Amino acid sequence: MKHRLLFTGKKFFRMALLLLGVSLAAFLLMSASPLDPLQTNVGQAALGTMSQEQIARLEEYWGVNEPPLRRYLGWLGDVIRGDLGVSLLYRQPVTQVIGQRLQNSLWLMAAAWVLSGLLGLTLGVLAGARRGRAVDKLIRGWCLLLSSTPAFWLALVLLMIFAVWLKVLPSGLAVPIGVDAASVTLGDRLYHAVLPALTLSMTGMPGIALHTREKMIDVLESDYVLFARARGESNRSILLRHGLRNVALPAITLQFAVISEIFGGSVLVEQVFSYPGLGQAAVTAGLGGDLPLLLGITVVSAAIVFSGNLIADLLYGVVDPKIRRGAARA
């Protein structure tokens, strides 16, 4: 037990370091951006009609003339006190903006996450078990094709097929247009999340499937599967009893590692589907020079991705008898 705690403690320390690094990187990239927040948000024409004082006030609001180091340290100091600041574009606390957006995105990402895991594992196991056969070639070909397809392009293709030609699914947004927020049903939300979730799951699925396939092949070539066969176990029993059990551990790692891909993919996919989620807010904040919001989103996303890895490690300890029994004895 003690060393589990130590293990978790170490992980949290590493997480803090990581978040610091990520926020600094995002800040530096933003500082180096050639986009002038005044030009993009206020507009060239409007700026021309303004007085010097008005412009100076705007410059102060957007923090244009503040030395970068001071600006970053100021932000960091607030964050340590638990204050993520106020979004410059939305004029709301960053936590509130992120909370709202995350609620929309979470549907999408959770659906994509579960779907890519289920699909990836099933296809990977199937391909591995039927190595070299037509099914395997089909699955492998499809996965390779998908993993070399950019997410936004896939989004556009699906949009064309399902929303434009077949007209069976909505082309964008998280809820129907012109409907009172109170009367939006869960069904509406799901209906609007289908296409983006499908696209998003396709970015994570091929990796899971291909890795699971490799592992499955290793397992089926192992001594213990040979022995199971020597003891008269059927192919079905070998697959279910030994195959799934032994691909489960790597599958956990893959499943949680794919969270980062889904976060990354959501930025582009939400853009294509005009889905008001976290990814879209990140794009808006980045292009509009909304530093507090962008840093907030970066830190929250990194924290979620990192928590995913942490959960994977902890789950590993529960599932893997070597760690579990070892820990019990220590």
Next chain:
Amino acid sequence: MQPVLEVRDLSISFTQYQGGTRRRVLPVIRRLSLTVTAGEVVAVVGSSGSGKSLLAHGILGILPYNSQMEGELIYQGQPLTPQRAARLRGREIALVPQGVTYLDPLMQVGPQLRRGRRDAGARAESRAVLERYGLGRETEERYPFELSGGMARRVLIASAALQAPKLLIADEPTPGLDARAAGRILGHFRELAQEGAGVLLITHDLELALTIAHRVAVFYAGETVEEAFAADFPAGRLRHPYTQALWNALPGNGFTPISGTQPGPGEEGPGCPFAPRCPRRAADCAGDIPLIEAAGGRVRCLHPEGGKTP
């Protein structure tokens, strides 16, 4: 008496692709013959890499997909076809594999022994068989990594004994064990033979094999070179020069090493593969050498021991 298993002129080879396109057939076992009768322990002695495990897997019908097997396998008087082997393995034919890696690392011993059965009968059986080999109840809950080398061996034997097999194939069951532990393990095989099973004991260790085997089949470069009774060894009634050399190489019998090395798969020339190392070789050893009956056993040699030196 009808033998439990008869192997006649068995050959096992691999198809390998070199440089992507060049296909090469690599014969590992070429002309292997042996018989096992009920109640008898037959040892197959061959050096490491000579294809002993492949022989075991070939009999069970679980060879890798890039291999081919030819020759005759007769089980209880009927040809042992792949379909028949699939029906019999895990029932009448059992394997004791070479090491712990043959146990699923993520499954506890109990469920592994029970092969998916969950009923009370299966539980009682697995408990009884573990007890028979001196393993307590707690062993059922152990994972393979929690077993010592000797315990793992006993679990593997228990898994075979659980089936009450008519033919038991033990592949190198004692490495890594000290002489006493190895003796106990071999005793278990003798016991299973006394209960009526035919036991095929596969090993590279002649000395160990002689402690329990009734008969010994010696294997050189993929061929059976001799089938002898265990009693022939100390009595000086051996037939093949290689068997004699193996016997002379044992610590108690002069410790005389054999010069040269055994040809690997695909390296054998025509004729007797032992000829280059043989003190009794003659010009005709370059031709085809059949397996012939000699003094109650069999030998693949034109100038066997005890005959006139050419």
